Amino acid sequence: MNAAMILFRRELRSYFATPVAYVFIVIFLLLAGSFTFFLGGFYERGQADLSPFFSFHPWLYLFLVPALSMRLWAEERKSGSVELLMTLPITLLQAVMGKFLAAWAFTGIALALTFPMWLSVNYLGDPDNGAILAAYLGSLLMAGAFLAIGACISATTRNQVVAFILTVVVCFGFLLSGFPLVLELFRDWAPQLLVDTISSFSFLTHFNSISKGVIDLRDLLYFSAVITAWLAANVVVLDLKKAE
Amino acid sequence: MxxxxxxxxxxxxxxxxxxxxxxxxxxxxxxxxxxxxxxxxxxxxxxxxxxxxxxxxxxxxxxxxxxxxxxxxxxxxxxxxxxxxxxxxxxxxxxxxxxxxxxxxxxxxxxxxxxxxxxxxxxxxxxxxxxxxxxxxxxxxxxxxxxxxxxxxxxxxxxxxxxxxxxxxxxxxxxxxxxxxxxxxxxxxxxxxxxxxxxxxxxxxxxxxxxxxxxxxxxxRSPGHNTVHLVMGDSSQAANLATALEQLDPVSAVERLDDGLSLKAIPDAGQEILPQLQQLLVEKGLAPCQLYVQRGKLDDVFRSITTGARP
Incomplete structure (x- = not known):
């Protein structure tokens, strides 16, 4: 079996060996549910779709995913087990992939456990299930992008709290990069091309159309590119910092 | 390799x-x-x-x-x-x-x-x-x-x-x-x-x-390596032996302890004195009450090498 898959299995199991998994899943489900019904006005809208549910995902991920990703490498570096792992016959890329995929699969499990939402909307009306499936896919992809950012930042430090805060800040920047809050920082001095590029980096804009069930190849490519880039950075950071 | x-x-x-x-x-x-x-x-x-x-x-x-x-x-x-x-x-x-x-x-x-x-x-x-x-x-x-x-x-x-x-x-x-x-x-x-x-x-x-x-x-390489410690029956024997030991080639020094019975024969670096000492004891008809050969201590060598002092 491939070394990345062996590490993947170990990592995924370790989530369930500690309270991390249960706390994460319970909080995620509670928040996702209450946002949908109370803030999203699920009933009041009178429409059989899940857009009130999906529209809160970016904000949920903003705080929950960094809590998941902060330990990925920071904990290994703190406990010294990174020295054990990196002297086993596994490449840096395999190690990065194994850990990332396990965390991603775990968020996938948490996301899948929101299925009562899907059951409710099907019980209450006649929603477009294709659109819902697309939105789930988009949400999972976006979670992957958050995780890839978090994994890379986790490799830069031995301190999980630092990793958490930095990840929230960077993810917040990515979420809002299409909005004045971020763009104003650049507009005065950066060339227009750069400002446009930054504004096109927004998670929210890319997720918006997916959450409505519109799958645009560009949005899928965007999230895949973000994941790839941050994982590549993770490999580099790990190589430089693992022994510190 | x-x-x-x-x-x-x-x-x-x-x-x-x-x-x-x-x-x-x-x-x-x-x-x-x-x-x-x-x-x-x-x-x-x-x-x-x-x-x-x-x-x-x-x-x-x-x-x-x-x-x-x-x-x-x-x-x-x-x-x-x-x-x-x-x-x-x-x-x-x-x-x-x-x-x-x-x-x-x-x-x-x-x-x-x-x-x-x-x-x-x-x-x-x-x-x-x-x-x-x-x-x-x-x-x-x-x-x-x-x-x-x-x-x-x-x-x-x-x-x-x-x-x-x-x-x-x-x-x-x-x-x-x-x-x-x-x-x-x-x-x-x-x-x-x-x-x-x-x-x-x-x-x-x-x-x-x-x-x-x-x-x-x-x-x-330790300084005390192969030093022989002896305890004799009475002080005249000890004195007698000390004088004889000083004549031996590989012996660098002989020390007598305060009790008058014990003595310590320190060899030149890297030398052994036990065979000649035994011969000497037989020739003189002396029988020590105690005899032991001190082994070099890695501790001493370690300390002297890593602190830069000479062993």
Missing amino acids: IEAQSVSKRFGSLLAVDQLSFSVNPGEVLGFLGPNGAGKSTTMKMITGFIAPTEGRILVYGHDVENDPIQCKQQIGYLPEGAPSYGEMNPLAFLEFIADLRGLQGAHRRQRLDYVIDKLALESVLKQNIDTLSKGFKRRVGLAQAVLHDPRVLILDEPTDGLDPNQKHEVRDLIRDMSNDKIIIISTHILEEVEAVCNRAMIISRGKLLADDTPTNLAA
Whole structure:
């Protein structure tokens, strides 16, 4: 079996060996549910779709995913087990992939456990299930992008709290990069091309159309590119910092 | 065989390892000796490929650690300093994880797992979280992990740290058992450990190699090596013998103790005086009440070499 898959299995199991998994899943489900019904006005809208549910995902991920990703490498570096792992016959890329995929699969499990939402909307009306499936896919992809950012930042430090805060800040920047809050920082001095590029980096804009069930190849490519880039950075950071 | 070719490692302005060159052959149990911060662990980290040397290169059975890391890592079993592992796992799950990553399969995997669990007496804690184990058990889990795939090269950073005397004894037996056809490198600052298991010792200080010899030869550099202590029946015999001893060629000095009965014959460096002393005793018809030959202490040599004083 491939070394990345062996590490993947170990990592995924370790989530369930500690309270991390249960706390994460319970909080995620509670928040996702209450946002949908109370803030999203699920009933009041009178429409059989899940857009009130999906529209809160970016904000949920903003705080929950960094809590998941902060330990990925920071904990290994703190406990010294990174020295054990990196002297086993596994490449840096395999190690990065194994850990990332396990965390991603775990968020996938948490996301899948929101299925009562899907059951409710099907019980209450006649929603477009294709659109819902697309939105789930988009949400999972976006979670992957958050995780890839978090994994890379986790490799830069031995301190999980630092990793958490930095990840929230960077993810917040990515979420809002299409909005004045971020763009104003650049507009005065950066060339227009750069400002446009930054504004096109927004998670929210890319997720918006997916959450409505519109799958645009560009949005899928965007999230895949973000994941790839941050994982590549993770490999580099790990190589430089693992022994510190 | 492991070859280190003028390896240096620099951390910022600190030169942790300075132009270290050595080679180790199968059957050798090499002990790295040195004060804390001497560069022992750094050297081990470079051999295992965890960190890259700033200069020079290391070959493990002909494979360059930097260019061919996976090939090298497959041949090496490594116990890092402090025996880190995954605390939320139990030893069985942890060892199975290592066995999978090491590519062990089927009956061989089962047999190796059974072997290390038995050898390191882990049976009783197999299902407990590693986090909850005592320091000694954690260390043994780390050792089990290192020897699991029966590696050709075994690198152990302070393998007996935190073990009680019985456990130390067992770990040393284990190391000796495996030493026939393997390269074993251990680091320690417990000198008796070097004398117990190593057939070669390297003293490192401030990243430099200061001595490389067998533990016995190193101990022989100690000033008190081969000094003979005698206690005679009465003081006239002692005086008589002291005068005679001073005439012997290899004796550099004779000291008489205050009680008038005891004396100490110190040889010239590297010389033995016992055979001539025995002859002398027979000729003079003297029978000492007590006689013993002092062995050189590695401690003294270690201290004098690493603090720069002459032995």
